[in-house]
Amino acid sequence: MSDALNAAMKVAASGLDAQSTRLRVVSENMANAQSTGSTPGSDPYRRKVVDFSSVLDRATGVSEVKIDRVDTDPSDFTSEYDPGNPAADDKGMVKMPNVNMISEMADMREANRSYEANLQTIKQARDLISMTIGLLRS
Structure with missing residues (x-):
C-alpha cells in the first residue's frame, strides 16, 4: 500500500x-x-501557451504530467489607433x-484549482x- 501512496x-x-509552470506563463x-513593439510596424509580445504531456516513469510504472513545451499562440494581433506610440x-x-485578459484569468483560475487539488x-x-505507520506500531 505504501508503494501505491508514494506513486500517488x-x-x-x-x-x-506543471501547474506552477502554467501559472508562471499566465x-x-x-x-x-x-507590450507593443519598439519600432513602427514591429510585432508586439506574443502570448505563450503551455502544452502538457503524459510521461511514464519506468521506475514506478505511473504516468506523470510534464510540460511538453511552452509555445507561442499563433492567433492574430489586434490593432489600435495610437499615433503617439513609437510602434505606430x-x-x-x-x-x-494577442493576450485576452479574460482568457488569462480563466487559465489562472483553472491552474490554481488544479494546483490545490494536487x-x-x-x-x-x-x-x-x-x-498506516501508527497502526503498525500498535
Missing part, C-alpha cells in the same frame, strides 16, 4: 510542478498584455499583443502513510 504522491507532485502573459505605423495603427492529494497520501 509522485503523480501529484508532477502535477504541482502571469507573464498578463504582465505583457500591453504611418496610419497611426499599433499592433497589440496539493490536497499529497496531504491525503501523507496522512494515510502516517496512519
Whole structure:
C-alpha cells in the first residue's frame, strides 16, 4: 500500500510542478498584455501557451504530467489607433499583443484549482502513510 501512496504522491507532485509552470506563463502573459513593439510596424509580445504531456516513469510504472513545451499562440494581433506610440505605423495603427485578459484569468483560475487539488492529494497520501505507520506500531 505504501508503494501505491508514494506513486500517488509522485503523480501529484508532477502535477504541482506543471501547474506552477502554467501559472508562471499566465502571469507573464498578463504582465505583457500591453507590450507593443519598439519600432513602427514591429510585432508586439506574443502570448505563450503551455502544452502538457503524459510521461511514464519506468521506475514506478505511473504516468506523470510534464510540460511538453511552452509555445507561442499563433492567433492574430489586434490593432489600435495610437499615433503617439513609437510602434505606430504611418496610419497611426499599433499592433497589440494577442493576450485576452479574460482568457488569462480563466487559465489562472483553472491552474490554481488544479494546483490545490494536487496539493490536497499529497496531504491525503501523507496522512494515510502516517496512519498506516501508527497502526503498525500498535
